[in-house]
Amino acid sequence: MRNHGLIMPLPPDDVAASLRLAIDFLPQGIGVFDAGLRLVVSNQRYNSLLALPNDLTRAGSALFDIALFLAERGDLGKGDAARLAIERINFITAAPTTVTLRIANSGQSLEFHSTRLADGGLAIAISDVTDRVRAEKELEQVNLTLEGRVAERTAALTRVNAELEVARAKADAANHDKTRFLAAASHDLLQPLNAARLYTSTLIERAKTTAFAELANSIEASLTAVEDIMSALLDISRIDSGALKPAPTIVAARDLLRKMEVEFAPLARERQVSLRIVATDAAIVADRTLVGRIVQNLVSNAIKYTPSGGKVLVGVRRRGNRIRLDVIDTGIGFNRDQHKLLFAEFSRLDRGARMAQGLGLGLSIVQRLVTALGLTLELDSREGTGSRFSLYLPAARNMRSQVPVVPPAPEPGFGNFDLKILCVDNEEAILEAMRGLLEHWGCDVRTALSLKRIDKERLLEGWYPDLVLMDYHLDQTSGLDAIEWLRHNLGGHLPAALVTADRSPAVRSLAEERGIAVINKPVKPAALRATISGLANQRGLG
Known part of the structure; x- marks a missing residue:
């Protein structure tokens, strides 16, 4: 967004909304409670599986109130509702991990996984296992009547196996859909975070001797925590779905x-x-x-x-x-x-x-x-x-x-660069943030949203970049092809780095084949300085 001509980073609420969208996509119901057993966050699947009223899905709702509502509705069996609610809470909080199965009023079979968190809080995951339980019961019934019914047994087992195969195929498809969704969403989720990290890095360097230094470092720590969560969730999703294919x-x-x-x-x-x-x-x-x-x-x-x-x-x-x-x-x-x-x-x-x-x-x-x-x-x-x-x-x-001997690159220092750098990204906020950081490091920076804009605005007339920082997901082409186009038109070897939220081995391998460095989003200043130093050394500019 713009304010009096300045480019402002997206607010944390936008990042939180994106994370909430990703959580809501999960097939399991997820509820997280703090050390006081009050609701911190729950996804739509959690609320729908428990059929909770709106006033019990808001942040701050007490776990006891939720348990009491379920007991009064009859979900926890017969008896005094308050006693049943307390017994339920005591059971799921007594051990580090508990797994329980119960039948909801709607007839669904729900499996509850409860885990105590390090801070004293509680995480609850709910899965609808109705199909699995039904298949198990059908198989049990078949096993009870096997004698003298060989033909029936064969037919029943064939039917059950078919149902299990269909269920497995559906689960695999859902897993692949989740992976594709997270891969596509990761770019949009990390874009505002990348801009915020770049702006914060500039703020930290400029606020070192001011009263804002501690505040800037606190913002950086919070953004790092968000990045770590995103990276971990994406990594687990890729591994569990089999999307990661080793290339030794x-x-x-x-x-x-x-x-x-x-x-x-x-x-x-x-x-x-x-x-x-x-x-x-x-x-x-x-x-x-x-x-x-x-x-x-x-x-x-x-x-x-x-x-x-x-x-x-x-x-x-x-x-x-x-x-x-x-x-x-x-x-x-x-x-x-x-x-x-x-x-x-x-x-x-x-x-x-x-x-x-x-x-x-x-x-x-x-x-x-x-x-x-x-x-x-x-x-x-x-x-x-x-x-x-x-x-x-x-x-x-x-x-x-x-194995070629590569001399170790010097650890990035804190001095200024004297380099001409071309930055290309389809996000205006990221370009402005990158410009602010690089100019603070003493660079002559020009930015463009696309190759067409470079040509239209004549950015390269009388100005030859020492190196290029190129986004991978451009609107009309890939960053790898854009770098090749620049090298062809500018002549010679143009040092370049691909800046991308795509962490797949395939993209990194393609970049390495073309002699292009890779910087992962959100961009970390230390990694950016190290890459720029290495690219500058390629041309004898370091």
Whole structure:
């Protein structure tokens, strides 16, 4: 939106509305309650499955009032409604996780999954399992009358199997529909968040010595939390639906570890944790993007849950025909009884929850990726001493000498660039935010909404860009094709980076084939500076 000629970021309400839309798309009913057992948020499926009146679906509604309404309606059986409501609440809050099944007044079979959250709150998921229960009852009835009815048994089992196959096909179709929806929605959901992150980054740099510095950093932390939630939900959806297809290639382990150093060195310094990356010349066979995601989560956790003054070590060791990648820390650690709890969704150890914010999804994603890639993850830890997570990867045989030696890029500093940069994006707000940040870094910036606008406004007459930052989803073409068009018309090799919310391996692979760097939205200033430095070095401008 515009206000007195200024481009303003979309308000947080728009991001929240987009997130609410995504939650409402889920086939399960979802309700989240705070530590006082008052409703924080519920989706439309939750409200419809319980057939709640509007006054009990508003934020702040007490769980007791909802349970009392259900008891008075007869959902919880015969007896005193208040007593039944209290007994129900006590049951679902007594254990970390409970699973119950009951028949609604409408005749539906509803399965309730209740999970206590780290902050004392409660998450409830409701699934309509009517078809499954009906199929189970029909199968049970068939089994009771099997003797002397071989023909009937065969027909009944055939019918039940057909029903189960139809149900499975419908479930698979729904899962694929959900994945397609989230993939399409992710771009629109991340666009306003990307603009907000860019504006906030500029604000943080300009407000360093002012009274607004703390406020700017608080906004940045909130946006980071939203981004983490979005990324985790999208990752889980892709993995569970089978949309992630591993594409193993030969990867230099040092490149993977160097990326971890560039990404996490600032966080380690901020938390006063020593991060050491051990040099190696080993090569592995792995999907670079998916294995990188696993290591990112492990290193991030190690730093977050290591107190100030502690150490984090990342390195590799050869073990037969495999490479063992270790992430070792001197953090809070955990005992053997807590191993399963670590990998459960929305599960966090009490001490860890006090040290750092999070949803408890990081290690759940790690476990899913390890399973999808057919790898092995080993862990060893002592409570109060530290932890070691070890990922076993196939070693590349006799390929060590073929892996090119890439000199490590210098860690991005905080000085100014003296570069001409062309930015292309179909969102005006993102272009304005990117211009503000890059001009603050000393760049000469020109922006365009499309290739046609570049030509129409004659942006390149007498002005040759040192590099290009190009959005992937343009209105009339893809960013990859747009970069090729610019290279063809400007001549020579034009350093370029693709800026995209699409995190699929296919897009990254296409970009790498054309020598184009990739920056994921929402754009992080440190990653942007590192990419610009690397592109500038390609042309000897750094």
